[in-house]
Amino acid sequence: SVGRTQEIVHTLDKLENEGRLPEIPVFVDSPMAINATEVFRLHPECFDEGIAEYVLNDPDPFGFNKLKYVRTTEESKKLNGLTGPAIIISGSGMLTGGRVLHHLVNTVEHERNTILIVGFCAPDTLGDKIRRRENKLWIFGKERTLRAHVEIMDSFSAHGDEDEMLGYLSGLDREKLKKVFLVHGEYDRQEKFKSALEREGMRDVAIPELGSTFEIEV
Structure with a gap:
């Protein structure tokens, strides 16, 4: 929620500015990530040199027309009714809790969906099991079959040395x-x-x- 979400959103923002982002909605469904993003916006003096130069042409590196921040539980539940393509960014990163579990229940058993994991997952967490593409998963006390495509990107590490x-x-x-x-x-x-x-x-x-x-x- 802190660091990684903002990095992902900024990457999508750059793709949008370059005309490379498809015409599909993007949702950030994590109250903590939303709050953290507001802190980022309040303190542009903390941006690194690259972001500081970027905002000269785009004053909001964490926002674009296709992007919506989902704060309430009611809004989050409505995402499960989406019928077309969409990108949902949600936590927790290791898939051990949070709103992402509801989205997994709605997507994990369908081949048309893709689960993108963008960071380290501790051994035996749900995120680790999906990274290893285990066929059977337990979510909310029920066994579910992993049919969605799984992609891994380790370049979005939230931990600096x-x-x-x-x-x-x-x-x-x-x-x-x-x-x-x-x-x-x-x-x-x-x-x-x-x-x-x-x-x-x-x-x-x-x-x-x-x-x-x-x-x-x-």
């Missing part, structure tokens, strides 16, 4: 960078990365404990 993250953070305006939160990864790796950030001059780096709260200026 240490050098990439350091490079990104080092390029931000230090006056606007108030605080850095490390919330992903093993604790010992977080500690090492915190030290690396501090060596780069970022003094307010936090590794939040479970249940802790912070007030953030937006």
Whole structure:
């Protein structure tokens, strides 16, 4: 929802601007992804050089005419009644929960559909089983047969390595960078990365404990 969805939507936006996207509707069906996209839009100063140059010609890199963001449950359910071709972007990425499960129930057993998985799936998750094209799947307590086509794209990784993250953070305006939160990864790796950030001059780096709260200026 954070990072990967925006990267996919931006790729589709570029295809639309190049006239290479077919005349089919595109839906982003993930409340968290929608909220994250709004944060991206609020902070264009955080865009990398490529996106910053792109928005000179397209002020909204995450929106185009064929695209609709689906926020409510009622809108999400209506997608199951679509009769023509469509692209539905939904989470969770490992297919372990969220609205994507309802879309899978509606699509997984039909050969006319394609399931595109765009990232890592932990072993034995539903996403992993579909990546391996297991014939029988359990969704919502019922066995279902995988007949849809399955495609894999690992280029949309939402995880940067240490050098990439350091490079990104080092390029931000230090006056606007108030605080850095490390919330992903093993604790010992977080500690090492915190030290690396501090060596780069970022003094307010936090590794939040479970249940802790912070007030953030937006």
